[in-house]
């Protein structure tokens with residue numbers, strides 16, 4: 001099983017949209033895919049019709065084990081999305097209390113590594129959707145992943161935010177023995193505005209081959225898809241947005257960004 | 260001094276943009292305004308040219324006091340934005356560690372209340388920009404504010420997220436003796452898409468007078484303004500975005516949503 005994390009401390013850049021739509025294209029190729037919602041706000045779980053406020057079986061249970069009691073097994077919290085080949089480990093709003101609860105307790109950085117090991121025979125890909133904060137959940141996702149995807153909006157402040165994120169990543173990668181590769185993905189690209197074109201050029205200059213060679217364009221169909229609870233690859237496969245994520249997936253599976 | 264908090268657990272809905280642009284219009288009326296960046300990712304501080312990774316004087320210092328040692332005084336961390344009448348209490352990435360550090364320590368819920376009391380003679384308005392997470396920082400902002408602004412994107416999942424946010428707010432308002440009023444502000448409204456029109460109608464049906472009667476439209480000038488480090492009221496006062504925030508401010512100061 002390959003494990004991809006999707007993270008950025010900046011809010012609203014398209015993390016959940018990226019995870020759901022890449023998963024949508026992976027299952028179209030007949031692959032078995034696990035989506036993991038690690039955001040206490042639970043937009044991905046809401047996307048599939050769940051309510052994170054009342055979700056009894058969630059990623060939160062995975063963190064409740066301790067030395068003697070192993071905690072809930074990941075297989076017990078799997079939720080079937082109804083889409084062939086696509087399962088979900090849902091979020092719960094209780095995840096927002098983890099940082100306070102776990103405080104400086106050791107050893108909570110490997111909960112997701114253990115959970116993914118339990119499921120590695122069941123799936124071909126696992127996509128971990130992170131909350132917009134550097135806390136215990138993102139640290140767990142970065143410890144478990146083999147490849148990191150960084151959605152970034154093509155605008156000035158987002159590029160400044162990415163610089164900060166990269167500094168944090170260097171620290172985390174150094175602390176891990178086996179490290180992960182990463183791909184920066186420009187999202188919500190509006191080719192009509194000068195600011196977007198300038199920002200894309202700046203990103204290309206600064207990050208070179210770490211940046212995916214294309215972009216995800218603005219497409220209002222993403223919002224409609226979230227209402228239907230379907231990835232765009234199923235709801236509108238010939239839309240601009242769907243084709244862009246298909247191209248991203250191809251480049252992650254075969255090309256320069258091989259993940 | 261009136262204290263307004265701007266919060267929503269969903270990322271990227273326009274919290275920072277709302278805080279900066281309301282402040283921009285307040286100072287145009289000759290009022291003295293304090294912006295407070297409580298987001299560890301520090302987009303507001305970056306907007307004014309600061310780097311949250313290397314910010315020695317920040318909101319983080321306010322939380323370092325304990326029983327015997329009062330911590331840094333808020334007046335010592337004030338930063339002058341260079342815009343007449345507008346000062347900033349900057350963010351630091353160290354804020355991301357607060358939840359883990361403070362864990363279940365009592366009494367850390369009133370740090371912002373105390374800091375605002377120290378500054379209440381210096382300013383007419385204080386605008387607290389929250390991170391996209393229900394943690395110690397948002398709890399502090401909600402304890403200190405007299406009025407809460409909730410930016411919400413006009414789309415399906417954002418409305419579901421607002422329902423969860425409102426449930427959380429009911430809990431927090433019940434725990435506080437003196438409560439706060441709130442106004443829901445539709446942001447990034449794109450009148451060309453059907454999904455936005457439908458969502459706005461749903462919001463109006465669900466929230467009635469708790470929803471501001473107008474909307475903040477999509478305006479690409481917001482992105483340009485963030486590059487210049489200026490509110491739109493200064494950079495492009497006759498733009499759609501600037502006029503919309505001016506109308507919101509008028510309704511908060513005088514009309515139905517009086518804050």
Ligand SMILES: Nc1ncnc2c1ncn2[C@@H]1O[C@H](COP(=O)(O)OP(=O)(O)OP(=O)(O)O)[C@@H](O)[C@H]1O
Nearest residue numbers: 011012013014015016017132188217218219269270
């Ligand atoms: N390429 C795109 N074109 C248009 N809208 C988009 C695009 N990508 C995402 N969106 C919309 O932007 C909003 C934010 O996207 P999303 O929720 O995926 O971001 P996020 O980074 O996961 O946010 P959070 O920080 O809250 O987790 C959603 O309403 C989504 O439908």
Ligand SMILES: Nc1ncnc2c1ncn2[C@@H]1O[C@H](COP(=O)(O)OP(=O)(O)OP(=O)(O)O)[C@@H](O)[C@H]1O
Nearest residue numbers: 010011270271272273274275276391447476477478
């Ligand atoms: N009305 C608008 N029209 C167009 N772009 C907008 C509008 N409001 C905000 N934006 C842009 O959308 C992005 C997100 O806005 P902003 O950073 O203010 O959201 P936020 O809720 O503060 O995000 P976070 O959850 O990370 O704190 C920014 O690039 C901003 O310039």
Ligand SMILES: [Mg+2]
Nearest residue numbers: 015016039043
């Ligand atoms: Mg998300």
Ligand SMILES: [Mg+2]
Nearest residue numbers: 274275298302
């Ligand atoms: Mg913000």
